[in-house]
Amino acid sequence: MAATPAIVVSGLSKNFGSLKALREVNFSVLRGEIFAYLGPNGAGKSTTIRILAGLLKRDAGEVSICGADVAQNPVLVKERIGVVPDESNLYPELTCRRNLEYLGELYGLRRRVRAGKAAELLSCFDLADRENTPFGALSRGLKRRLTIAAALVHDPEVIFLDEPTSGLDVASARALRELIRTINRQGTTVFLTTHNLYEAEDLSHRVLILIKGRVAAQGTPREIRQRVQGLNLLAVTFSQEIEPTHLLRACPAVLKVSPQNGSWCLEVAEAHAALEQILAFAGKADLRLKEINTVVASLEDAFLSFVEGRSQDSEARP
Amino acid sequence: MSQFRRGWAISCKDIESYYGKPPLITWGLLFPAVLLLSVYVKDPATYLAIAPGIIAMTLLFGNTSMAAIVVTFEKRAGTLQRLLLAPLSIRTIILGKALSASAYGLVSALALSLGLKLALGMPLVNPLIFIAGLMLGAGCFSLLGLTASVMVREVFEAMTLLNFFRFPILFISGVFMPLSQLPTWLQPVALASPLTYVVELLHFGVTGRSEFATPVIPLLAGLLFLLVSWLLAEAMFRRRAYA
Numbered sequence: 277m278a279a280t281p282a283i284v285v286s287g288l289s290k291n292f293g294s295l296k297a298l299r300e301v302n303f304s305v306l307r308g309e310i311f312a313y314l315g316p317n318g319a320g321k322s323t324t325i326r327i328l329a330g331l332l333k334r335d336a337g338e339v340s341i342c343g344a345d346v347a348q349n350p351v352l353v354k355e356r357i358g359v360v361p362d363e364s365n366l367y368p369e370l371t372c373r374r375n376l377e378y379l380g381e382l383y384g385l386r387r388r389v390r391a392g393k394a395a396e397l398l399s400c401f402d403l404a405d406r407e408n409t410p411f412g413a414l415s416r417g418l419k420r421r422l423t424i425a426a427a428l429v430h431d432p433e434v435i436f437l438d439e440p441t442s443g444l445d446v447a448s449a450r451a452l453r454e455l456i457r458t459i460n461r462q463g464t465t466v467f468l469t470t471h472n473l474y475e476a477e478d479l480s481h482r483v484l485i486l487i488k489g490r491v492a493a494q495g496t497p498r499e500i501r502q503r504v505q506g507l508n509l510l511a512v513t514f515s516q517e518i519e520p521t522h523l524l525r526a527c528p529a530v531l532k533v534s535p536q537n538g539s540w541c542l543e544v545a546e547a548h549a550a551l552e553q554i555l556a557f558a559g560k561a562d563l564r565l566k567e568i569n570t571v572v573a574s575l576e577d578a579f580l581s582f583v584e585g586r587s588q589d590s591e592a593r594p
Numbered sequence: 595m596s597q598f599r600r601g602w603a604i605s606c607k608d609i610e611s612y613y614g615k616p617p618l619i620t621w622g623l624l625f626p627a628v629l630l631l632s633v634y635v636k637d638p639a640t641y642l643a644i645a646p647g648i649i650a651m652t653l654l655f656g657n658t659s660m661a662a663i664v665v666t667f668e669k670r671a672g673t674l675q676r677l678l679l680a681p682l683s684i685r686t687i688i689l690g691k692a693l694s695a696s697a698y699g700l701v702s703a704l705a706l707s708l709g710l711k712l713a714l715g716m717p718l719v720n721p722l723i724f725i726a727g728l729m730l731g732a733g734c735f736s737l738l739g740l741t742a743s744v745m746v747r748e749v750f751e752a753m754t755l756l757n758f759f760r761f762p763i764l765f766i767s768g769v770f771m772p773l774s775q776l777p778t779w780l781q782p783v784a785l786a787s788p789l790t791y792v793v794e795l796l797h798f799g800v801t802g803r804s805e806f807a808t809p810v811i812p813l814l815a816g817l818l819f820l821l822v823s824w825l826l827a828e829a830m831f832r833r834r835a836y837a
Contacts, residue, residue: 365672381603
């Protein structure tokens with residue numbers, strides 16, 4: 277993987293009236309990587325994408341995509357990027373092939389080139405047998421596939437994927453994730469936003485978590501998990517049903533109890549103290565501990581920890 | 595040149611998707627044809643006095659409505675965003691959209707005129723000025739339709755907004771009565787309407803006579819209105835299309 281940046285964002289800020297949508301956001305995306313841009317609803321993800329894609333003007337900061345500023349050279353930048361919005365928005369009345377060829381025309385591809393590219397993409401995305409089907413008649417999954425194919429018609433250096441698998445069934449979502457990997461293996465930088473944290477962890481090389489317009493954390497999924505301070509998880513199975521409030525009262529070191537596949541997932545402040553307290557609680561209540569395991573924090577755990585303000589990355593500190 | 599080709603591609607696609615549909619063409623022709631025939635049946639001698647006005651009115655309503663409907667529809671469907679994400683300048687998008695709407699208006703007006711010539715023997719004293727009038731009207735009204743479409747979200751809102759403009763100018767622009775027969779205080783107001791100049795150019799084209807002594811005045815005024823409509827559409831697209 278080449279280590280030159282495809283996207284560099286520094287000090288990016290955007291206000292909508294009194295609402296500060298983005299506050300001094302800084303990040304860079306290296307060429308050839310899959311970069312997941314995560315955050316809860318209203319965090320500023322869509323605003324960032326709209327600015328990067330040239331659909332919205334920023335209030336402050338610098339944005340460079342493939343070496344060009346999107347505000348200064350929007351046409352140049354748009355020639356180098358492909359955008360897949362969260363809604364599949366191709367032309368419903370046009371066939372799959374005509375949609376791809378028309379978009380090829382908008383990107384200035386010559387007739388023979390765009391015809392060849394359309395055929396290649398239809399084949400690559402397993403849509404060759406639907407080439408004459410109007411886009412509006414496709415299933416949701418096939419629409420999503422064609423929308424991604426459409427973003428690749430001009431061989432972009434960077435592709436922005438906004439919720440690529442949203443609303444898809446498990447098989448279609450898995451197939452689409454494999455396609456995203458294939459696109460990336462072919463050298464395209466992928467900027468991914470998703471609410472599916474499993475997907476983000478599975479696909480991305482690096483992750484950024486945005487909360488209330490600020491960068492809360494960024495790094496590899498592993499680094500993000502490790503940065504979650506004080507997050508120790510235990511999976512405990514008792515011989516009988518317990519009342520979680522009793523457990524919380526008896527074990528001050530246990531911060532949170534939640535059911536998980538027939539056992540209990542305990543978030544604890546300090547594992548050693550918590551273990552002693554849990555054992556004492558089990559002894560008093562005449563319970564047997566059938567199983568106790570430490571749980572490795574997932575990206576989802578880490579994400580929630582950042583969202584709930586239990587963890588802070590150095591960038592987010594005042 | 596590359597941007598012009600892309601604008602041309604937008605036009606061709608819009609004609610394929612919207613303007614080339616037979617029901618739309620029929621709608622654009624039937625209403626003015628029936629209106630003119632009813633006037634002709636009542637008094638064959640006077641239909642020529644209002645034929646250019648009716649053709650101009652067809653352009654006004656057809657072009658403003660269709661341009662507005664297409665863009666509003668694409669905004670709702672999210673396909674307008676496709677154009678905004680593509681490497682196209684705002685001018686290219688406006689050019690592409692306006693060209694296709696203008697082509698629709700021109701074809702409808704020419705078909706109507708041809709029908710009138712064949713069926714009722716409508717004269718065409720100066721075809722070049724007639725065509726120039728149609729082109730200026732088609733361009734100007736398409737751009738005004740585009741302007742209205744980016745200011746609103748729904749088709750009915752676009753139509754309401756346009757009607758505030760279309761109906762008043764219909765009565766002051768010499769469509770149904772010559773400018774000289776308008777009340778004196780209304781005559782200067784008529785000069786502020788682009789439809790006035792389109793109607794007068796069509797009168798020049800059909801009968802060789804007009805309220806203006808020379809076709810140069812309505813031609814220059816039509817060009818001025820075309821430029822103003824373009825600037826208005828461009829300003830509105832820059833402000834509102836990304837919203």
